[in-house]
Amino acid sequence: MSATSSAPGDLEQVRAFLNTWRLPHETRSPADDLPSLITRATDWRTALPDIPRPGPGDLDELLALRTDLRAVLGHPAPAELRAWFARHPVTVTVGDEVQPLRYRPVDSGAAAVIMAMVAAALAGQQWARLKSCPDCRNVFFDHSRNRSRTWCSMYAETPDGRACGSISKVRAYRKRRRGN
Numbered sequence: 001m002s003a004t005s006s007a008p009g010d011l012e013q014v015r016a017f018l019n020t021w022r023l024p025h026e027t028r029s030p031a032d033d034l035p036s037l038i039t040r041a042t043d044w045r046t047a048l049p050d051i052p053r054p055g056p057g058d059l060d061e062l063l064a065l066r067t068d069l070r071a072v073l074g075h076p077a078p079a080e081l082r083a084w085f086a087r088h089p090v091t092v093t094v095g096d097e098v099q100p101l102r103y104r105p106v107d108s109g110a111a112a113v114i115m116a117m118v119a120a121a122l123a124g125q126q127w128a129r130l131k132s133c134p135d136c137r138n139v140f141f142d143h144s145r146n147r148s149r150t151w152c153s154m155y156a157e158t159p160d161g162r163a164c165g166s167i168s169k170v171r172a173y174r175k176r177r178r179g180n
């Protein structure tokens, strides 16, 4: 099973959006990439190709959406998102054999497109696999069979590995050695 943190399909863009809020290991002080990212068209297209780049007037809504989505990571059926779906309704159309149902936003703004991606993830039971690392808060997709992954990466050598799980094990070991 892959140790990657990437989510399948469009959900990877939702993951990238959520990770615009970061808690860098070096500083342990929150960093927010979203305000500057919306001003950089090329970087936005690279990071979030299918999400329309919002204007400055949409920033507050996107910050609120990011906070609310982060709050329900790992929840298979988050009722807290009802207000967001009421605000940005999603329509369902018939797709193909691979993806029988397609979820489309009613309006074309960034928040609406993100909610349509979230709807598809909920319907495909993939949303609950999107988790936030308890240490660095990095959002990762849990590919493990029994959804047992807790840390963003147990192995520092993986491409996006921060080794939070390993760091925490070392901390626990040292604590035990100190006897407190």
Ligand SMILES: [Zn+2]
Pocket (backbone or CB within 6 Å): 133, 134, 135, 136, 137, 138, 151, 152, 153, 162, 163, 164, 165
């Ligand atoms: Zn982590």
